């Protein structure tokens with residue numbers, strides 16, 4: 001909401017929410033961001049246990065970043081070979097107060113283990129109820145499950161390492177590689193360009209409104225960068241999906257990302273009915289059940305190389321059995337040699353299986369952090385699309401951007417900014433997004449704003465339209481006058497008839 005206030009106070013200067021800042025050079029960006037990423041990492045670490053500052057378990061428990069006195073009540077294999085372990089409290093029905101969330105990375109330890117001790121396994125929170133927590137582990141922890149246990153939340157250091165790596169790549173100057181022509185445009189050293197002829201297209205979605213069609217056409221014409229500015233409910237994701245479909249039709253290979261897993265899954269779900277060749281990268285515990293079929297792990301399991309790897313594993317199991325029974329030194333040496341060869345072959349087959357899937361996909365979808373996976377090291381893309389770009393740190397956007405020669409960012413920098421833990425890093429500019437920076441740098445030249453909203457009554461819309469969007473937003477007739485009592489099962493009454501009630505809360509908070 002801070003953004004809204006800021007923009008309103010500034011007198012509606014179009015799509016920029018902050019005073020125009022001088023363009024930032026690549027060198028300035030690198031030198032400003034490096035210490036800010038460290039500050040943010042420290043802030044996150046101090047809010048978790050296991051790695052870094054907070055070694056005091058009592059404090060961790062009070063803060064909710066460790067849950068003690070757990071028992072394992074169920075162990076199942078699922079989610080493409082992952083082990084799903086369910087834990088409940090040994091001390092009562094409801095788990096103690098905690099701050100664990102779905103998708104958090106956690107370590108399982110014996111209840112009484114020292115704070116610095118190695119855990120029984122590391123996994124990802126898959127399901128959370130008042131009375132239990134289910135964690136997905138890559139491998140079943142070998143022992144210790146029958147004793148009293150605890151879970152510790154781990155700071156997600158991989159994200160910071162990957163952001164730092166992207167910064168290092170940028171600092172070296174990106175003269176080669178897929179993004180070599182894009183980087184100078186995104187730092188104002190070279191002007192953005194567009195196709196000489198207007199691009200016409202036949203829409204897959206016949207309901208697109210005029211602002212959505214115009215945005216798709218401009219996106220298709222852009223040669224390096226395009227900003228899709230989507231105020232609330234104006235069909236930003238609907239438009240992103242249309243752009244992806246049009247680009248696939250043109251033969252582009254696309255990397256589509258967003259900061260959150262849910263936003264990525266949202267795009268996957270909308271592409272699947274169009275039978276696009278796509279793959280969703282990411283830990284299966286973090287994906288919506290309805291997109292699991294598109295997951296890399298699921299597709300790898302269906303591939304030829306994967307079944308070969310499976311055969312090899314069976315062969316290795318048999319050889320290991322033989323090894324246990326054999327006493328003769330020469331025979332043992334022979335078996336061990338064969339096992340080493342098979343291990344290499346199995347790893348190669350696994351890698352080939354992954355590469356096959358990625359190579360044949362027209363659209364690869366993942367989170368921004370996921371785009372830095374080694375699995376994509378040798379893959380480049382014609383287009384990188386980032387949804388929710390105004391809620392993502394700029395440095396996080398660079399993880400996918402370094403893999404492509406063109407980019408489209410979709411978002412609304414007049415809504416909530418990215419969440420930042422370190423107050424100091426925020427003050428020093430970590431939260432200034434690439435979307436906002438490019439909107440300041442190039443404005444209308446690279447931006448289209450969607451102007452029809454499909455979500456709210458026009459009375460609700462009018463305030464934000466007037467204060468933030470230059471009164472350019474219209475309510476679609478299907479929602480412009482819809483009221484609560486129009487909902488199925490709702491009765492007409494004074495409270496369902498009112499559309500907008502302003503309550504003065506002065507004195508209440």
Ligand SMILES: Nc1ncnc2c1ncn2[C@@H]1O[C@H](COP(=O)(O)OP(=O)(O)OP(=O)(O)O)[C@@H](O)[C@H]1O
Nearest residue numbers: 207208209230231232233234235236237238239454
């Ligand atoms: N051209 C259209 N005709 C009819 N309905 C539409 C159209 N475009 C979008 N919608 C509907 O409007 C709603 C919002 O669309 P979408 O999720 O694409 O918007 P968004 O801008 O990404 O949303 P958010 O504000 O949550 O970011 C959806 O229910 C979608 O089906």
